[in-house]
Amino acid sequence: MSVTESVMAQPQASDRPPPARRRDDTRLALLFIAPATVGFLIFLGWPTVRGIWLSFTEFNLLTPAEFNGFDNYLRMVGDPIFWNAMGVTLLYVVINIGLQTVVALVVAVMMQRLTQSSLLRGLVLTPYLVSNVVAAMVFLWILDTQLGVGNQVLAGLGLERIPFLSDDATVIPTIAVINVWRHVGYTALLIFAGLQAIPQTVYEAGKVDGASEIKMFFSITLPLLRPIMALVLIMTIIGSFQVFDTVAVTTEGGPVNSSRVLQFYIYDMAFGRFQFGYASALAVGLLVVLLVVTLVQYKLTRAGSSDLG
Amino acid sequence: MTLGSTASSTTDAEARPRRRPSIGTVIAWAFMGLFLLWTLFPFYWMLRTALSSNNALYAGSNSWLPVDFTTSGFARVFGWQTGEEAIADGGSGQAINFWLYLRNSIVVALLVTLGQTFFSAMAAYAFSRLEWRGRNLVFGIFLAGMMVPTIFTYLPNFVLIKQLGLVDSLLGIALPTMLMAPFAVFFLRQFFLNIPKEVEEAALIDGASKVRVFFTLILPMSAPAVATLLVLTFITSWNDYFWPLMVSYTDESRVLNVGLGVFKSQTPQTGPDWSGLMAATLVAALPMLIVFIAFAKRIVNSVGFSGIK
Numbered sequence: 001m002s003v004t005e006s007v008m009a010q011p012q013a014s015d016r017p018p019p020a021r022r023r024d025d026t027r028l029a030l031l032f033i034a035p036a037t038v039g040f041l042i043f044l045g046w047p048t049v050r051g052i053w054l055s056f057t058e059f060n061l062l063t064p065a066e067f068n069g070f071d072n073y074l075r076m077v078g079d080p081i082f083w084n085a086m087g088v089t090l091l092y093v094v095i096n097i098g099l100q101t102v103v104a105l106v107v108a109v110m111m112q113r114l115t116q117s118s119l120l121r122g123l124v125l126t127p128y129l130v131s132n133v134v135a136a137m138v139f140l141w142i143l144d145t146q147l148g149v150g151n152q153v154l155a156g157l158g159l160e161r162i163p164f165l166s167d168d169a170t171v172i173p174t175i176a177v178i179n180v181w182r183h184v185g186y187t188a189l190l191i192f193a194g195l196q197a198i199p200q201t202v203y204e205a206g207k208v209d210g211a212s213e214i215k216m217f218f219s220i221t222l223p224l225l226r227p228i229m230a231l232v233l234i235m236t237i238i239g240s241f242q243v244f245d246t247v248a249v250t251t252e253g254g255p256v257n258s259s260r261v262l263q264f265y266i267y268d269m270a271f272g273r274f275q276f277g278y279a280s281a282l283a284v285g286l287l288v289v290l291l292v293v294t295l296v297q298y299k300l301t302r303a304g305s306s307d308l309g
Numbered sequence: 310m311t312l313g314s315t316a317s318s319t320t321d322a323e324a325r326p327r328r329r330p331s332i333g334t335v336i337a338w339a340f341m342g343l344f345l346l347w348t349l350f351p352f353y354w355m356l357r358t359a360l361s362s363n364n365a366l367y368a369g370s371n372s373w374l375p376v377d378f379t380t381s382g383f384a385r386v387f388g389w390q391t392g393e394e395a396i397a398d399g400g401s402g403q404a405i406n407f408w409l410y411l412r413n414s415i416v417v418a419l420l421v422t423l424g425q426t427f428f429s430a431m432a433a434y435a436f437s438r439l440e441w442r443g444r445n446l447v448f449g450i451f452l453a454g455m456m457v458p459t460i461f462t463y464l465p466n467f468v469l470i471k472q473l474g475l476v477d478s479l480l481g482i483a484l485p486t487m488l489m490a491p492f493a494v495f496f497l498r499q500f501f502l503n504i505p506k507e508v509e510e511a512a513l514i515d516g517a518s519k520v521r522v523f524f525t526l527i528l529p530m531s532a533p534a535v536a537t538l539l540v541l542t543f544i545t546s547w548n549d550y551f552w553p554l555m556v557s558y559t560d561e562s563r564v565l566n567v568g569l570g571v572f573k574s575q576t577p578q579t580g581p582d583w584s585g586l587m588a589a590t591l592v593a594a595l596p597m598l599i600v601f602i603a604f605a606k607r608i609v610n611s612v613g614f615s616g617i618k
Contacts, residue, residue, distance in 0.1 A: 025439035036432035039488020047465035131548035193613030
């Protein structure tokens with residue numbers, strides 16, 4: 001509580017005019033924000049600070065953390081597996097987000113222009129209702145080199161079998177596609193909601209001018225959709241960087257290190273080798289990457305502004 | 310009916326005859342059909358494999374229907390077979406403690422969903438409708454919390470949960486997210502701000518307290534926003550894997566996802582028990598799929614609703 005009170009001693013920056021009848025609800029407000037503030041301070045604020053602190057220590061959970069300066073960061077810079085994990089994660093994000101965004105956009109536009117069926121929207125969302133673990137299990141089976149139906153079909157077509165999850169060239173694209181399967185419907189529905197906000201009259205005007213569906217897509221839909229797309233991209237990219245479940249279930253980072261994404265490396269370092277200090281430094285690395293991505297994206301896409309209005 | 314909704318928005322003279330769709334429309338529907346096939350096929354394949362005999366899968370791997378139909382896969386999952394029977398059918402002799410995992414999943418998801426939404430709503434009320442010094446500053450700090458990816462707080466939160474002695478307990482899994490989420494506070498505050506002030510003023514003049522206004526006016530009037538949050542938080546919490554994996558060590562606190570992961574790790578490395586695995590996967594996915602069938606419309610609308618705001 002003391003932290004909240006010291007915070008509240010700061011001058012107030014009001015974003016709207018003072019109400020006609022001044023009332024001070026401080027006591028009630030403190031009561032209302034108490035549970036959330038406790039949650040915020042204990043499970044979000046403090047862990048953030050502590051995570052940064054732990055990254056400057058050597059810590060194995062059993063004995064108290066020992067300050068060791070920049071040792072963890074120096075080790076990180078010279079750690080080839082870290083840089084490999086960074087590269088693998090980036091490759092994953094690019095494939096995952098690229099594919100997912102394009103497919104989601106196409107599906108969303110079709111849901112808007114072809115039919116308003118809510119059954120269709122429900123079907124499209126179904127994979128999102130099962131967990132990453134379930135998705136990973138099913139595809140582990142479907143893509144099995146010998147018995148998986150995916151490879152049976154390939155063999156039936158006279159093509160060569162592909163060891164999707166056990167070859168270092170295909171493992172990351174495969175994991176990316178598995179996660180596209182689960183998330184693309186959700187992304188499509190978010191974009192669909194954005195499309196609903198575009199007035200139908202704009203399309204009618206386009207039709208009168210003789211524009212084709214494809215022309216209207218590029219000159220009406222895409223520009224007006226920009227703010228929603230920016231938001232969706234920021235959300236999905238941040239989520240994509242944190243890929244873990246699928247890797248943990250299907251490959252555990254293998255073959256060798258070819259699917260050892262950053263998050264899995266952090267987990268392995270903390271719970272496999274009990275090097276919590278170094279794992280925390282790796283997590284700070286991921287945090288910095290995410291902050292940079294968010295800021296760059298926000299600047300590039302001018303997420304806050306809309307062309308409609 | 311379905312095609313008509315877009316066509317009928319143009320004037321009748323301009324509209325194409327409804328009975329003869331253009332080539333573009335046909336291609337679009339064909340794409341949609343393929344997309345749905347890819348979306349739904351894994352569910353069918355789960356069922357097909359779960360109802361096959363594991364020993365027959367090897368010979369009948371190119372059959373589209375269950376091979377040598379049997380429910381023995383499910384019997385292995387629930388432990389209805391003796392160990393010898395299970396091993397003869399290709400399993401490991403280990404079962405899934407399904408009802409316990411299901412109970413754990415329900416308890417954790419409900420604690421997180423109800424707690425997070427309710428406490429976030431209280432905080433959002435204080436940030437939107439109560440007058441107190443420092444309101445915007447504290448809200449700003451809460452918002453900054455959105456920049457910290459949950460993944461960064463996992464390691465320090467694990468250390469904290471361990472120190473609190475809550476490792477391997479359901480409360481330990483739920484606690485970090487059951488008191489607030491910055492997004493929930495932000496989302497509800499936006500919604501509360503849009504409720505006309507007059508409604509509240511009228512109740513206050515009639516002598517209602519602000520606490521009463523919150524429970525009898527603001528919360529009911531925000532039912533769509535609250536329902537959206539409940540739905541999305543429940544899905545996210547139910548499907549979570551990483552955090553519960555870190556916290557639970559024994560069946561007492563394992564949720565379905567973690568239990569499924571354990572079941573998978575027990576299957577024989579050479580010649581995995583695919584029909585048992587798919588039965589387990591299906592069983593783990595089923596509760597959420599049933600919820601989805603019951604509330605499909607609500608859930609689909611929630612996804613869109615959260616995007617627009």
